[in-house]
Amino acid sequence: MERFKASLLKEILLLLHDKVGLLLMYLMPLLLVFIITIVQDSAFRLVNENRLDILIVNNDKGPLGDSLVQSMKNAGSFKIDVKEGVDESQLANLTLEGSKLATLFVPANFTQSLSSNSQRISDAMLSEFGMETVERENSGNEKEVQGGVKLIFDPVLQESFQVTLINNLQTMISGIESKEMIRQLYADMGYDEIPSKILKELNRNRTKIVAKPAMSGESAMIPNSTQHNVPAWSIFAMFFMVISLGSNLVKERLSGSFVRLQTIPGSFLHAMFAKIAVYSFVALTQLMIMFAIGVFVFPLIGLPKLNLPSHIFPFLLISVLSAMAAISYAAMVGTYAKTQEQANGFGAISIIIFAAIGGIWVPSFVMPDYMVMISKLSPLHWCLEGFYSLFLKDGSWNQLMGPVIYLVVFTVLCQFLSLWKLRRQHYI
Amino acid sequence: MTEFKQSSHILKVSGITKRYPKADAFSLADVSFDVFRGEKLGIFGPNGAGKTTLISILSGILPETSGEVNYFIDNQSTNFKKILPKIGFVPQDFALYQELTAAQNLRYFGTMHGLKKTELEDKISSLLTILGLDHVGNRKLASFSGGMKRRINLAIGLINDPEILFLDEPTVGVDVQSKVAIMTLLNELNAKGTTMIYTSHHLREAEDFCDRTLLLDNGRIIAEGTLNDLLKQHSAESLEDLLIHLTGKALRD
Numbered sequence: 001m002e003r004f005k006a007s008l009l010k011e012i013l014l015l016l017h018d019k020v021g022l023l024l025m026y027l028m029p030l031l032l033v034f035i036i037t038i039v040q041d042s043a044f045r046l047v048n049e050n051r052l053d054i055l056i057v058n059n060d061k062g063p064l065g066d067s068l069v070q071s072m073k074n075a076g077s078f079k080i081d082v083k084e085g086v087d088e089s090q091l092a093n094l095t096l097e098g099s100k101l102a103t104l105f106v107p108a109n110f111t112q113s114l115s116s117n118s119q120r121i122s123d124a125m126l127s128e129f130g131m132e133t134v135e136r137e138n139s140g141n142e143k144e145v146q147g148g149v150k151l152i153f154d155p156v157l158q159e160s161f162q163v164t165l166i167n168n169l170q171t172m173i174s175g176i177e178s179k180e181m182i183r184q185l186y187a188d189m190g191y192d193e194i195p196s197k198i199l200k201e202l203n204r205n206r207t208k209i210v211a212k213p214a215m216s217g218e219s220a221m222i223p224n225s226t227q228h229n230v231p232a233w234s235i236f237a238m239f240f241m242v243i244s245l246g247s248n249l250v251k252e253r254l255s256g257s258f259v260r261l262q263t264i265p266g267s268f269l270h271a272m273f274a275k276i277a278v279y280s281f282v283a284l285t286q287l288m289i290m291f292a293i294g295v296f297v298f299p300l301i302g303l304p305k306l307n308l309p310s311h312i313f314p315f316l317l318i319s320v321l322s323a324m325a326a327i328s329y330a331a332m333v334g335t336y337a338k339t340q341e342q343a344n345g346f347g348a349i350s351i352i353i354f355a356a357i358g359g360i361w362v363p364s365f366v367m368p369d370y371m372v373m374i375s376k377l378s379p380l381h382w383c384l385e386g387f388y389s390l391f392l393k394d395g396s397w398n399q400l401m402g403p404v405i406y407l408v409v410f411t412v413l414c415q416f417l418s419l420w421k422l423r424r425q426h427y428i
Numbered sequence: 429m430t431e432f433k434q435s436s437h438i439l440k441v442s443g444i445t446k447r448y449p450k451a452d453a454f455s456l457a458d459v460s461f462d463v464f465r466g467e468k469l470g471i472f473g474p475n476g477a478g479k480t481t482l483i484s485i486l487s488g489i490l491p492e493t494s495g496e497v498n499y500f501i502d503n504q505s506t507n508f509k510k511i512l513p514k515i516g517f518v519p520q521d522f523a524l525y526q527e528l529t530a531a532q533n534l535r536y537f538g539t540m541h542g543l544k545k546t547e548l549e550d551k552i553s554s555l556l557t558i559l560g561l562d563h564v565g566n567r568k569l570a571s572f573s574g575g576m577k578r579r580i581n582l583a584i585g586l587i588n589d590p591e592i593l594f595l596d597e598p599t600v601g602v603d604v605q606s607k608v609a610i611m612t613l614l615n616e617l618n619a620k621g622t623t624m625i626y627t628s629h630h631l632r633e634a635e636d637f638c639d640r641t642l643l644l645d646n647g648r649i650i651a652e653g654t655l656n657d658l659l660k661q662h663s664a665e666s667l668e669d670l671l672i673h674l675t676g677k678a679l680r681d
Contacts, residue, residue, distance in 0.1 A: 002539055002542075003539055003540055003542070005539075006535070006536050006539035006540060007536075007540075009536075010525065010528065010532075010536045013525075013527065013528055013532065014525065014527055014528070017527035018527075255521060255522060255523055255524070255525075255526075256519045256520075256521035256522070256523030257523050257524065257525065259489055259517075259519055259521075259523060260517060260519060260523040260537070260584065261540065262488065262489050263487050263488060263489065263512065263515055263517040264512075264537070264540045264541055264588075265509065265512050265513060267540040267541075270540070271540075426489065426490060426491060
C-alpha cells in the first residue's frame, strides 16, 4: 500500500508540474464548450425556434397584402420587418445590406391577382351549381392577373430553411386564397361578408400535429446546443489527456526511470496502477466540471441549461467507461511512441480525427451515410452515443448496450496491446 | 584475485549469449565469468562491445538468449527474485524525475524498495549529506547541474543499501569534484562489503578503482584478470594501452 501511495504522490506531483497538460485537459475544453455552444446555440435556436429574420416589402394596394403580413407575424416563426414602396430591382441589395436571411416581395397587384382568381373560381362554381353568375366590369376579359409574390434569399441560407420558408408561405397564401374564394362566393350570392359561423369554422378547421422528441421514458429533455456540446467536449477533453499521459509515459521510458523500476520488485505495476488512478480522477473531474458548468453557468449567460439524466447508475457507468477508454488509448500511444514529439503529435492528431469523424464537432446524424459508418470506428463516437442515449433519449439499457460493449472491447484491446508491448520490452 | 577467490561467489555467469530481435550478430557470445563477494569488477571495451547489455542482463533488466546467470547468498545458489531486493542499479541515463526534488526522488524510489518512513528519511538525509547535496534536497532536479544529477542518480541506486551494485558509467559527464565525491563514496561502500560491477570510459579512474578487469570486444571476453596481471601479460603500460593493444585502433560504431 505504501508503494501505491508513493506512486500516487509521484504521479500527482508530475501532473501538477505539467502546466501545459493541465491547461489542455481542463482549460481548453472549457473554452471550447463555451465558444462552440454559444456559436451553435444560435443555429440550434434557428432550427428549434425558427426565428428567421425576414424583410417584407409590401407594395400591395389592396387588403390581402396586409393579411399576408399579419399571417407571417402571427406564425411566430419569423422575425419580421415591413417596408413599403420599395422597387423590385432593389430587393437583392436590400436583403444583403439589411442582413436579412430573406426578403418577401408582395407586388402592388397582389390583392387584385388573388381576387381575380377567386372570381373565376366563384363563377365556375356558381355555374356548376346551376346558379346565375354575376356580371362584372371585366366580364369576357379572361386574362389572368399576374400578382405572385417573390422571395429573395441570402445566398448563405441553407436550402432546408428556404424550403421551410416557401412551404410556410405557400400555406399562408393558400389560407388567404381559400378565404378570399369563399368571401367571393358569398359576395356573388349576395352576402356582404362571410357569415361569422362559417368564418369561425374555417379558422377552427385545422388538423392538429403533435410533435415531441422520441424518448423511452417520461423525460422531456429537448435537444439543444448544450445537450450536445457539454457531453461532446467533455469526451474530447478526456481523450485529449493523451498529450499529458502519453508524453508522461514516453518520458519515463526514455529517461530510464522504467528501467530502474524494473530492478525494484513489483514496483512497475504499482507505478502503472497509480497512473491509471490519477488519470481516472482527472477524467472524472473533467466531466464533473464540464457538467457543472452546463448546469449552473450556462443559464447565467443565456445558454440552455444542461439537463442531467435521471438514471444515475447508467450515467456513472458511461462516465467511467469513457474515462477508461480515454486512459487506455493514451497509455497505448505512450507505450508505442518512440519520442515525446511522436506521442504528442500522433496523440493530438488522432484525437482530432476521432473527434471529427465521431460527431464531436458536427453531430453524426447530419453526416452522409458513409460517414455515419466511418464514425463508428471512433471511440469518441461511442462515448457520445452513450451520453446521447442518457441525455436526449432517457437511455434504457437496450440503448446503452452498444456503447457499453464497444467501450469495454476498446479499453481491453488498448490495455492488451500496451501490456503486450511492455512485456516485449521486458518491463513486466 | 586470489584474495577474492578465497571469498564466496556472489555471481556466476555461464555461457550467456544475447541476440536482439532482428539483429544480425550476437551482442554477447558465450560469456562466462565469476564475481566474488566484495570485489570491484570493471567491465571495459570499445563502443558496442556489449558492456551495457551484459550489465542489463546481470541486473535482470534484459533476458539472456541462452546461458545462465546464478546468484549466491551464503554460497548457496538462489532465485533471482530473492537477490533482486539486494541489488542496486545506477544506469548511464539520469533515471530520475526532473520535475521532483532530490528528496522526493529518493523518497519515491526508497518507498518502492520497501523502506519504512523513519529509516527512509534517515537514509535520504545521510545520502544527501555524503554526496554534498543536503543544502539542495528540496530543489527540483531540473535546476541541478549535470554533476549534481549524476550524484542523485547514484544516491537512488544506493537507497536500499545494496549488497551488489551495478554501475553503468557512473561518472560520465561530471566535473572533477563530483567525480571525486562519487568515487570516494563507492570506495567507502566497497570497504563495507558492497560488491560492485562497473563500466566506464574513464580508464584512468578505472585503473585506480577496480580490483579485477574484464575486457569485452564484439560481445566476447578477450581478457580477464587483475590489471597488473593483464598489463604484464600483454606488455602494456596502462589500461588504455592494453585496450588499444587488444582491440585495435579502428573506430567503432
